[in-house]
Amino acid sequence: MAMEIGQKVKICRLRDRLSGQMVEQIKKNPVGTIAEYKMTDGSGVGVIVKFDSGLATWFFEDEIEVVN
Structure with a gap:
């Protein structure tokens, strides 16, 4: 996947590391x-996604897919 800063993405999978409140906001x-x-685990790269609500994680x- 080619990911670029400024690109719109949709969260398609949520892992257990997020709080219940964050999950509910993202689902909305x-x-x-x-x-x-x-950098995630020393060998992987993740992205920080910022939402219109101000939430960022x-x-x-x-866990993400590009929105066209």
Whole structure:
């Protein structure tokens, strides 16, 4: 997947690391904008996604899909 800062993405999978409150906010509006890259586990790269609500958190590549 080619991910670029500023690109709109939809969250298609949520992992257990998020709080219940964050999950509910994301489910209401799962589309956000890639704000920056994040090293995840020393070998992987994730992205920090910022939502219109002001919430921002990071995701692995397999948790997001590009919105056209």
